Amino acid sequence: MVEQRDPAVKLDRGFWIVTAVLAVLSICGIIFWYAVPLQHWLPESAQPADQVDALFAFMAATSTALFVFVCGYILYFSIAFRARSTDAPDAIGVQIHDNHKLEFWWALIPALFVILLSVLSVKIWWGIQIAQPNNGMVLEAIGHQWFYTFRYPNVKGEVPDEMHLALGVPVTLHVTSSDVIHSFWVPTMRLKADMVPGLINTIRFTPSAVGTYKIICTEFCGTQHGEMNKQTVVIQSKADFDKWYQATQAAHANMSDALATVSTGAINLAGGDAAAGQQLFSQKCSACHAVGPFSQRIVGPGLKGVLDDPAHPNLVDGDKATPADVAKILQNGFKGDLGVMPNQAQNGLSDKDIANLVAYLASLK
Numbered sequence: 628m629v630e631q632r633d634p635a636v637k638l639d640r641g642f643w644i645v646t647a648v649l650a651v652l653s654i655c656g657i658i659f660w661y662a663v664p665l666q667h668w669l670p671e672s673a674q675p676a677d678q679v680d681a682l683f684a685f686m687a688a689t690s691t692a693l694f695v696f697v698c699g700y701i702l703y704f705s706i707a708f709r710a711r712s713t714d715a716p717d718a719i720g721v722q723i724h725d726n727h728k729l730e731f732w733w734a735l736i737p738a739l740f741v742i743l744l745s746v747l748s749v750k751i752w753w754g755i756q757i758a759q760p761n762n763g764m765v766l767e768a769i770g771h772q773w774f775y776t777f778r779y780p781n782v783k784g785e786v787p788d789e790m791h792l793a794l795g796v797p798v799t800l801h802v803t804s805s806d807v808i809h810s811f812w813v814p815t816m817r818l819k820a821d822m823v824p825g826l827i828n829t830i831r832f833t834p835s836a837v838g839t840y841k842i843i844c845t846e847f848c849g850t851q852h853g854e855m856n857k858q859t860v861v862i863q864s865k866a867d868f869d870k871w872y873q874a875t876q877a878a879h880a881n882m883s884d885a886l887a888t889v890s891t892g893a894i895n896l897a898g899g900d901a902a903a904g905q906q907l908f909s910q911k912c913s914a915c916h917a918v919g920p921f922s923q924r925i926v927g928p929g930l931k932g933v934l935d936d937p938a939h940p941n942l943v944d945g946d947k948a949t950p951a952d953v954a955k956i957l958q959n960g961f962k963g964d965l966g967v968m969p970n971q972a973q974n975g976l977s978d979k980d981i982a983n984l985v986a987y988l989a990s991l992k
């Protein structure tokens with residue numbers, strides 16, 4: 628058995644030149660991540676966002692340096708220690724075992740690094756999940772197929788479409804779902820929480836910039852999942868928010884507080900606006916209903932001519948197709964052979980919305 632040469636001898640000038648080049652490349656990579664203004668591409672709209680961005684920059688910079696060294700050395704060594712035509716056909720490379728010094732450092736340095744990353748991450752996570760802000764506002768966001776609704780203290784029922792927040796007022800947000808798993812993601816806040824039926828997840832943040840920001844569902848939740856990027860968070864000055872809050876309180880004064888209850892009594896259909904109904908339809912109904920013949924099903928049947936179809940004189944609940952009966956289905960929902968038609972609260976409809984929708988459906992001959 629031949630004595631192996633000390634492998635260190637192989638670390639010649641070429642190795643040190645390559646090391647110097649990789650060090651320069653790594654430093655360029657690190658500078659790149661600290662010079663890129665992340666907020667320029669994706670603005671920050673809530674308080675933990677700056678900490679999340681700082682953590683991201685740190686992770687990106689250190690991984691870039693690591694990546695450059697790992698890939699650089701792989702390339703360099705595979706060239707420097709390649710088999711040469713002068714080598715014996717059965718020659719093998721230098722065999723290295725049990726270099727305790729090397730093993731010690733390559734275990735210790737990554738371990739310390741991972742611990743450092745954990746400490747930095749847990750610090751931010753603590754603020755988002757656990758720390759209790761003073762003088763905060765407590766809200767709820769509920770995922771539905773395929774939209775979000777929001778509940779505010781002392782506002783009856785659910786608020787559709789937009790989640791209004793006041794600049795600088797800390798928010799404790801409880802999120803959940805009424806049907807399947809959705810996700811509540813506001814990229815500009817750098818925050819995301821799963822909306823799971825039967826479970827309440829809580830996140831905490833402080834709105835930090837006035838503006839309108841997208842909410843996106845990132846959990847595949849059914850055929851219209853892609854539609855769940857239309858709603859927004861609206862961050863307003865405290866004064867504007869208070870105005871909106873009072874107006875919403877007044878507008879919801881007659882709604883019910885319970886999640887899935889419906890307004891009682893017949894809905895007044897006079898003055899329904901077909902144009903407003905058409906807009907609502909594209910937001911709230913077109914996921915399940917085509918504007919086509921009864922047989923053209925998406926989830927529910929096609930609704931063209933629902934009030935005037937000789938081939939289909941009765942509604943799915945067996946009642947005659949009259950505006951009042953269509954309104955009743957919109958109000959109470961209906962569960963039949965075709966599936967489940969959500970009720971008024973689940974669809975996030977006011978009585979006026981129902982009048983507008985019925986006017987629109989009546990206009991589809």
Ligand SMILES: [Cu+2]
Binds near residue numbers: 771773
């Ligand atoms: Cu969803």
